[in-house]
Amino acid sequence: MAGERRSKMMEETRGKLISAARHVFAEKGYAATSMDDLTAMVGLTRGALYHNFGDKRGLLLAVVNQIDGEMAAHAAAVGSRADNGWDALMAEGVAYIEMALKPEVQRIVLLDGPAVLGDPSQWPSQSNCLQATVRKVEDLMAQGIIKPIDAEAAARLLSGAALNAALWIAANDHPQDVLKKAVEAFRCLAEGMLAVRN
């Protein structure tokens, strides 16, 4: 039961670094961010960085995991409020699109993340989120609501479509207008999985 003050402090410095990184990575991008500046911004030096996260990539990984976790939690919360499995799946997809409108998510999770850390589906958090979608698809399939196809393939294509929709929206001048179109198209595509048309 000792070393409590120490680990508390360490947790705080980790938090400060991650928080600063979220802001700066989102603004200037990963490559253009100097770790000297980043650490100085919160009154530290690179020493703290390399001790806590190993290297620059490690910091990005921590940031990505944090954001990704928040996204998964939010999507799950939205999905749980739906009346049935299908609506929940749709609601999660739409929520995913909406979340990806935040510059933080765009730049860090969708652009720099994959380039620096590699295939997103290997990340722990992303993997969890996808697995949840896979299970939802499997449930709906077992209920005969959607056609028998590979669940993982379906989940990945859905999330891919949502992701790309978000990128499109963010690059556009009228996000709200485009969001409506994107959501409509997303629902339309997703209905291709339905065993019986509404």
Next chain:
Amino acid sequence: MAGERRSKMMEETRGKLISAARHVFAEKGYAATSMDDLTAMVGLTRGALYHNFGDKRGLLLAVVNQIDGEMAAHAAAVGSRADNGWDALMAEGVAYIEMALKPEVQRIVLLDGPAVLGDPSQWPSQSNCLQATVRKVEDLMAQGIIKPIDAEAAARLLSGAALNAALWIAANDHPQDVLKKAVEAFRCLAEGMLAVRN
């Protein structure tokens, strides 16, 4: 008339640099590639690089444009061999997935490209490819084959789904098996756009 030998030589060096960059970028990634090494690899120095492409990003842009152009051409060729508009759209989508299996395309066009150059839909070539898909969707819509939705939204979601499918396949150990599942799921989703089920 004049300066023919000179511009011929310059075209050759540009070609050598782009060719080398395609290989090295695909292997080690954009960030990890040294321009000193890259240029030395074809018997040049960085002087040639900065003269021809302005900076490192300029070289990546040239590489991306070349690959993207090849992809668009291939997709168009595949699509033109189909009997009808719908089959052509499906064939192009599948072709897109298959092309994205090449490490070159994955690493350069799908990972580093967006991170370094920004939104892919702004790139000249990618934009052309997308526009072609949009027009195909509009045609099918005019024929009453697919439901009336926003054509650009549909095109973007389709290409997004295809893109993500490719990333999935490439990260997998059994590409051929997964390819089949992905293509099946892609067709399934796309059929959501059909006005009348087959």
Next chain:
DNA sequence: AATGTTACATACGCCTCGTATGTGAACCTA
């Protein structure tokens, strides 16, 4: 209280990028 541990700072070397300047060959002119 003495010793070990650790969280972070400091200091160093290596590499890479971009620019500024040099150079020799190809080009135009007469």
Next chain:
DNA sequence: TAGGTTCACATACGAGGCGTATGTAACATT
């Protein structure tokens, strides 16, 4: 064809940025 000019590329230089090796002071253990 001879002289000057242009230009494609090489060389030289300076400015960071990353990662590591080492230092240090606060904390923990006994």
